[in-house]
Amino acid sequence: MTKYIKLEQQGPVTVLTLNRPECLNAWHAPMRAEILDAVRSAGADPKVGALVMTGAGDRAFCAGQDLNEAREFDASRAQSWIGEWETYYDVLRSFYKPLVMALNGTAAGSAFQVSLLGDIRIGHEGVRMGQPEINAGIASVTGPWIMREMLGMSRTIELTLSGRMMEAAECHAIGLIHRLVPREQVLPAALETARMLAAKPPVAMRLNKARLREMTEASFRESIRAAERIHHESYESGEPARMMQAFFTEREQRRADANPHAK
Template sequence: MNIEQPSVTVEMQQHTAIVRLNRPAAMNAVDAVLRADLTRTLQALDADDEVQAIVLTGAGERAFCAGQDLDESATIDTATLAGWLNRQHAMYQAVRDVMKPLVAAINGTAVGAGFQMALMCDLRVAHARLKMGQPEVKAGLASVVGSYLMSLQIGHSLNQQLSLTGELIDGERAWQLGLVNDLVAPADVLPRAIERARALAALPGAALRTTKQRFRERTQAGFEEACSAGIRYQLECYATGEPQRVMQAFIARRQAT
């Protein structure tokens, strides 16, 4: 099988597809190419009868996914924002639509869009030292889709704290909160995720598929509303110029080092 795309790679191990976000120099941040490649890859794997389970992870050791690529985000304005977020919505929906077992092997930093994709997987495996969370407010953006996804996992008060402050938590804290299912040594993250995915794939197929479908049905309306609200609130944020200023300042600091 060759479904490899420029920024997404696929490795098959005994009917389990290991999908790697493959922009390690950018901490596997999401840009237009990765967004499109991941959408196509997940759809193709889900339709392939030879694939029984999927593991989503990041290339390298630093990051699962560091969220949106700020070089791209900094170019967005109020005229292009809705289309940009709709394409992001399509990528998220591709993750949600996978009918086969889908396990996140969180090998490193998982923030913003990366954190959200991990939350949309069936199960999550991580190690204690990584950082994860919703830092959008620090970039001048509203935390809307991420806060909705966290509301499915944790209580309102903690959700407010993490969404409003943008603070990150480590893997151990995430495991204690139930955001992560298994906490293992860094070297064991991928093997454990593969083990989890294969165990799910060994269950009666119709029962697993319909249970996943029911979880998606129960949350789809809320997810759609959050994505629509995200466009409204991010338009308001971008209209102030704050996101652009914050991101350009970050890019300038990065280029100066």
């Protein structure tokens, strides 16, 4: 049984739903562990031809890292944390069956990166995607790696330093979202695409995906080593902790203002 994700089999397609809608499906270590187990199982199961990943609710695919987990990190923990992300990304990159992302809302930070590790992305007009780590005082390393691979250096610089979120139309125009459909059609369209891909010759699919992974393997590993070094320095400075504390303080104040009679 899983606690933080839901799994459903739709013919040859496994649907993996991130299931923490109360926090916009933000992930923490236990949730990522469940995702890893599910992806590995899908890869080993001959009855599974493709995987669709989506989020519970209608607000977010995933808000990225759960800041409640990261707010107490020190330099040493931040550095080891990158090793956990290396494993997570490596398992997704090594999944040699089709991986379709059904984007049902915001995909921010690490969730933006994970969505880009999928093969096909389907979204709706309300989707927002981006790399806002700088706004929380967190240095961004793996995000720029994958953005540069897909978008080139100029746009990578702008998105990394501004931390802005892109609307669906922009994401579609620059090729990050492959299909825009009405909100209620996102999952059906993703299933349709996943079934189509699952029907392709499996050896050719595996070899194509293996080669695509090889093409970015060296730069991926370099970005992870850089992330270990940079996040150690970032968290050692105390800036991420200060920025995250300011975020939580502001959020609590907004809640208090919205409900002044709460005790």
